[in-house]
Amino acid sequence: MKVLFQIEGGGAIGVECNAGDNLLELARRANVAIDAPCSGNGSCGKCRVKLVEGDLASLPTRHISYEEFKSGWRLACGSKIVGDVTVFVPDIASAYQSRMKTADLSSPQEVAIFEEAQEALRGSGVEFSNDCMALELKVEPPTLQDTMPDNERLTRAIQDQLEVERVEIPHSVMVRLAHVLREEGFHITVKGLFLGDVFRCMDVCPASDKDLVGCAIDIGTTTVSMVLADLNTGKILAKGSSGNGQIRYGADVINRIIEQSRPGGRKKLQDAIVKETLTPLIAGLCKAAGVSARSILRLSVGANTTMNHLFVGVDAQSVRMEPYIPSFFAWDGLLAGDLKLPANPLAPVFLAPNIGSYVGGDITAGTLASMIWDKDEYSLFIDLGTNGEIVFGNRDFLMSCACSAGPAFEGGDISCGMRATDGAIEACVLDKATMEPKLTVVGDKGQKPVGICGSGIIDIISELFRCGIINNKGLFVREGRRVRRDQHGMGRFVLAEPEQSETGREISINEVDIDNFIRAKGAIFSAIDTLLKAVDMSVEMIDRVYVAGGIGSGINMKNAVNIGMFPDVELEKFRYIGNSSLTGAYAMVMGDQAVEKVAQVAANMTYLELSTHPGYMDAFVAACFLPHTDARLFPHSRQEV
C-alpha cells in the first residue's frame, strides 16, 4: 500500500508502506518534514496532518479536539496505516516560525544574552572570521576555437579573480558543474574555501545565490537547539529546537550507551539523532530562512561526550566502562557528508571537544561562551541539563565535574512537566494566606497553561516551601482548597483546574514530582559543594555564578537558592547566560579562532570524576532536603511558618 504526503505550499511525496506502519516514521523515511519536537512520543501535539483521502488508525488525543478529529486532523505519531491514504502536511516553515516564538533565543532577553556573549568573545580578541567565500563568475562559454572543458574553464575563471595556485573541484561540485553552467548561461556563483594557495570549491549556484550559511547545533540528551547564521555578517537567519529523537532509547546517557551496544544499536541511535532529529530540523530552518541546505558550509556541535559519540557513530561503550576513557576528546576530521546531514557534503563539522566521559563539548563550548576563562575573578559555571555540569575557576585554572540530574530541569520526570515553550508555566508566586497562585505562562497574552517547565517548578517548590505548604522533605503539611490527595494519600497542589488549562486537564505538582526535583537539585548542589572542596575553596570565595541551560531566562535565582539548589551567595552575583552550549557553538561556526580557543579552554580544564570521588554520595544525600540538612549553608532560605 502507499501513503501520499501532500505538502502545504506545493509538492507531494509518495512512499510504499505496510499496514501497521507509523505515519510519522514513514514521513521521516520519505524525508517529509513534519514538525515533531517531542520526536513522536505523543506529548507535544505538533505533528498534525489532515486526511485527504483514505483513513488512518488513530484516536482523538488531548491535542486534537473532537471537532478537529471529525474534520480529519490527526497526529502523525499516533496514526497507523490501514490502507492507501493521502494526507495533507502543514508547512513546516510556518510551524517552526510559530514555535520559534518560544524556543531558544526566542525572547528579547535570550537574544540579548546571546548577543552579549558574542560581543564579549569578540572583545577578548576572538575574531569571527572564516575561510568561506562566494565568488560571482562570468565564465566564457566554450566554442569550436576555445575548447577547454568545464572544470578547466571554472579553474581559469576563479584564478582570474583570486591569486590561487590550485583550484580543487570535488565530486559533489563536478556532478553539478555542467548543468549549472549551461542553465545559468555561464554566469554563476562558486562557493568554497579560500585557503591561501588553494581555492576548494564546495558548490556552484546561480549567480544570485551568495548564501554562506553556518549551522550551530546544541545536542542535548533531551533537547536539540539550532541556529542558522550568515557566515559573513553573523546574522541569525533561523533558529529552532526539537526533542532528541534518541529519547525512546532511554532518558539518560547510560541507557543509550547500553542500547547502542546491542547489535545494530549504533546505527539506530545515530539515525535517531541524525536522520530523525537533525535532518528535519535543518530542513525546517532552511525553509524558514529561505536558504538551501547545500549553502550550509560550516557546522558546529556542542554536545556531551556520549551525544558526540552517538552523533558521529563511534562506539560509546568506553564512556561508561572502566577506565572511563571515551574514544575521542577532540577530533577534527568530520564532514557533513560523512553523516549524510542535509548540508554541503564537504562542510566541516566542528565538534567542541570533550574533556572526560561526562564533561563534554557542550561544557567546553559553554565555558567558552561564559568567558570565565578570561577573568581574574573566581566563577562558578553551572549547566542545567539532563546531566548537570559544573565548572569552577578563572584564567589560571578550570576544574569541572558532572552529575546526573535527570530531565527534571527540562520538564521531564514531572507529571505535568514540559519544555519552556508555549503554555509552559515559567514562574509562580503563591499568596501565603490563601495559597492562590499567580502564574506566568509562556506565549501570547491569554495563553492558557499546558504544563510546567523547569523554572516554573523551581518557583512552585520554593513557594510551597516558603508558605509552609510542604515540609523540608517535600511532603504536603498544610491543607487547603488547592491541596488534594489521591486514594493512596499522595498529596498534590493544583495550579490550574481542568477548565483553566489549555488541555482540559488539571495541572498540578505532586509529591513524587517534588521528590524527583529534590533529587535533581540535590545532585547539582552536592556537585558544586564537592568541586569547591576539591579545590579547597568555599562558597564565600565565589565571585560570579553563571547559570546556563534550556531552563530559560525565567529562572528565579532567589527561589533556586531558597530550595538549596544553588549556593547561598549574593543574588547580584548570579547571571543566567542561556543555552551557552549553543552560544559557544555559534562562535565556533562563525570563526576559526573560536574553534582554536575552545580547544585551548578544553586543554586547560581538569576533570573531576564524581562517581569515584570520596564524599560525593554523602554530600548528595545531605542535599536531598529543602534547602539542605545543614541549614547553616543557606542563611537566606526562608520558610515563613
Next chain:
Amino acid sequence: MKVLFQIEGGGAIGVECNAGDNLLELARRANVAIDAPCSGNGSCGKCRVKLVEGDLASLPTRHISYEEFKSGWRLACGSKIVGDVTVFVPDIASAYQSRMKTADLSSPQEVAIFEEAQEALRGSGVEFSNDCMALELKVEPPTLQDTMPDNERLTRAIQDQLEVERVEIPHSVMVRLAHVLREEGFHITVKGLFLGDVFRCMDVCPASDKDLVGCAIDIGTTTVSMVLADLNTGKILAKGSSGNGQIRYGADVINRIIEQSRPGGRKKLQDAIVKETLTPLIAGLCKAAGVSARSILRLSVGANTTMNHLFVGVDAQSVRMEPYIPSFFAWDGLLAGDLKLPANPLAPVFLAPNIGSYVGGDITAGTLASMIWDKDEYSLFIDLGTNGEIVFGNRDFLMSCACSAGPAFEGGDISCGMRATDGAIEACVLDKATMEPKLTVVGDKGQKPVGICGSGIIDIISELFRCGIINNKGLFVREGRRVRRDQHGMGRFVLAEPEQSETGREISINEVDIDNFIRAKGAIFSAIDTLLKAVDMSVEMIDRVYVAGGIGSGINMKNAVNIGMFPDVELEKFRYIGNSSLTGAYAMVMGDQAVEKVAQVAANMTYLELSTHPGYMDAFVAACFLPHTDARLFPHSRQEV
C-alpha cells in the same frame, strides 16, 4: 514476499520483493554477487542459481539442459518472482576463477604481453611506487593513569614509528577504531597514505591484515575488465571481466548519452556501471583474491570520454553537442566513496585523462602502455573496441582520432558472435577445395564451439574471401555443402552443425554479419587512412603497428590485412598488445609516476575530429569493400580464384 539467497560457502541474504521482480536484479539490490558477465541479457548463461524451496517463473534456455532444469537450476536473469523462494547461489569466487581462464590476461600470451608492457614502462624510468603503507602497531591500552582517548593513542603510536607532524583520522576510520582496538587487544595494523609530514589513516585492521590492494579498471562501452594487484609487489591477485551493464541503454555511446539526458537518466546509467557492473565484479575478485574490499586503497580507470562521464555521474550531453567539449578532460578529485564503490571510501580513483569527445582515457592509458611516446620510430596504435581509436606518432608528436566501429570486434552485431571466452571460435582455416573449416576454439581440449569471437570473424571472412566463397562485397558466390540460403536467399556459411556445437544450435556467419563486419573494418581503415593523410604521411612510413583491444591475442594480422582492415605493411611490424587500456590503468594504480606520465602523454596528444573532417566519409565508403575499392592499397591481399 521474500527471496532468500543461500550463498555457497556460507551465509544467506534475504530481500523483500514483489511478484514479477527479476531475480538477478534482486540479487544486485541485495548485494549478492551472482556471476553475470553479460549483465543479464540472457546470452552468457553464467548466472545459474538452484531452487531450494518455492518456485520461480522461468523457462529452460539453451544454457540449462532439461535435466538441469528438472533438478532446479535456473538462470537468475531469466527468472521472475512468483512467491516466497529460496535459491542457492554458487560461489562466485570459483565462478570467476573458471572464467578467468579465458578472460583478459587469461592466456600465457596475454600475461606475457602485459608483463612486457610493465617492464618497458619501468625501463623508461616510470617507477611503480605509491604512498600506501600498512603499519603494524602495538598500542598501549588506556588505564586509569594513562587516560588518552583512542584517536590520540593511535596518533601517538603512529608517530612513534614514523616522523610525521600530523596524523589524519577521517570518519570512516574513527567509527571502526574503538571496536578494532578492543577486538584485537590493541595490536592492529593501520593502513594509510604516508605523505611526508602527514599520515592519512584509511583503515584500521587486525594486525595480520596487511593487504594493500590496487584495482585497475578498463571500462569499455561493451566490456569491463579489471585487475586487483598488490600495491607493494605489483603481483596480480585476481582478474576478471564482465559485460557493461549499460548495454541495455544502447550499444553505443551516442544512445547512452541520449538516455542519460532523460529525467533520472544520469543516475540510471551510473547505477548500471557502478552498482550493477563494477560492484559485483569487485566483490567477486576480492573474494577470489581473499582480500576485503576495504583494503583497496587505490583505483584507476581507463575509459572513453563518455564512459568516464557516465561513471562519475557528470552530464555527458556536451560530448555529443556542438562544440563537442566534454565536461572534463583531466580531473583528479575523485574518491571511491563519492561513487560508493566497494573499496576504501577514501581511496583515490585515478581517471586516465580524456583528450576529446571521442578519444578518452582508454586511449591515453593505452598509449602510455604502448610506449609509442618513448620512441623515435613512427608508430600506429589501433584500439579495437566499440569505438575504434587510432593514435599515430612518436616521441615528438601524437595525433589521434576515433571512429564508430560498433560492437563487431567484441562479437556484437554478429548473429553467432560472442566475446573471446570459453567456446568462442577464435581462429579458422578453410580448405579451398572442400570448403571444410578447421576451427580453433577457446577453452579446454574438447570444448565444443558456442559462437564466434572477433578474431574468429576476421579469419572466417578472410578465408571465405581468399577461397572465393564470397566476393568483395561480402556476398556468397560459390556454392557448396556448407553454403546455405534462407527463404529470402540470404547466404550463410555453416561452421558447425547443431550436433557439433555446445548449444545444439548451428553456428554460422551470414551476409548481414559480413556486411556489419565490413562496415566496422571499413571505419577502422578509413580512420587510419584519414589520420595519416592529415599529418601528410603514408603507409610506407609506418614503422610499427600496435593493435590493442579485447579481440584477443588470437588475431591473425595477415588475415586482417587481407580483408583491408589494417594497412598493408610488413607483417613483422604488427604487434598485438592486448587490453592496453587495462595495462595502462594497472601502471597508474601501481604508481604515481605513471599517473603523471599519462597526463603528459595526454597533454602532448592532438585530437582530430573525424566527423567534421573533409574526406573521411569518402574514405569510409571506399573502405567498405574487401579489401578496398582501391586494390592497389593492398598488394598482399589475396583472392585465390
